[in-house]
Amino acid sequence: MMRKHTRLIGWAAAVVVIIGFCQLGRWQLQRMHEKQALLDQQLPARAQTLGLADAQAAPPQLRWVEDHGSFLPGTLLLDNQTREGRAGIKVYQPFRSDGGAVVLVDLGWLPMPADRTLPTITPRDGAARIAGLLAPPPATGIALGLALAPAPQPGVWLANRMPPGEVAATLSLPPRSLRSAVLRLDPALPGGYARDLDLLPNTMPPSRHLGYAVQWFALALTVLIVALILEWRSRRRSPR
Structure with missing residues (x-):
């Protein structure tokens, strides 16, 4: 038994x-x-160009966007972003198109020194033309601790993740004005920092x-x- x-x-x-x-x-x-499925969307997305508002209103998938508008105050530094094996941050700044649509623009990557001293950021301002891939934000891992913390530089926040509602409140943007998708700025455009259109940074293929x-x-x-x-x-x- x-x-x-x-x-x-x-x-x-x-x-x-x-x-x-x-x-x-x-x-x-x-x-x-x-x-x-995300990778398979990349080539078809380049075949059709949309304005920012139209791309955000379309069903959620990769979209190639070209538009004109202005960069808004406030900069986010997304932590724990690697490039070529080096640890660093990604720089994001809000942009409002002439049609009123708002998006976080990926301005590129900067290395994080060993002492974790944040680099000084020169924000974009004024009217600008943008072009790039409207895509999901980078992976940020397990959600632990505060999403956003103020950096020593005024108008700059260090982000562990970028929940649209919290980001909009922190940057004094209208509620629900931000979507989760970000604009991966075309590397061919001038300005910004080191960047590419890699859809799967910091994550497994x-x-x-x-x-x-x-x-x-x-x-x-x-x-x-x-x-x-x-x-x-x-x-x-x-x-x-």
Whole structure:
């Protein structure tokens, strides 16, 4: 009786572990498909140019935007952004088009020194023409601590993440005026800092997610095989 009870507990534990590994594998596959779908949108997005307001009103996907307007006061420095293996920050500034649409513009990347002294930022101001890719913001990891903290330089905030509502309130923008998508400024335009149109900075490519999914499913299969072997051995040892 005790042996049968132990076997049931063992199988219950094995089933729980197998289901957990399979769920992790499914999650990795889901992330792979999401990222591949994003990459697949990049070329079609360049084929059609929209104004900022039209791009924001369209269904959420990559859009190539060209518009005219003015940069607004306030600068965000998004922390924990890597480029070519170096740690740094991304510089964002709000922009309002002549049609009234508002977006955070990615002005580029700056290195963060070892002592984490924030660089002095020269904000953009006045009328400007923008062009770039309207895209999701960079990945920022687990949401811990404050989203925004004031930097020593007036009008500059260090950001761990950029929730649109909090950013709008911090930058004294009208409520709900900001969307989650940001404008990845065309690297060919003058001004700003080091930048590109890489859609998956600081994150894994689809192929890496596939590799991890295979590993999780393989672990689930391994647990099942081990459980079957143990069950077979237990039955052989049981008195007939």
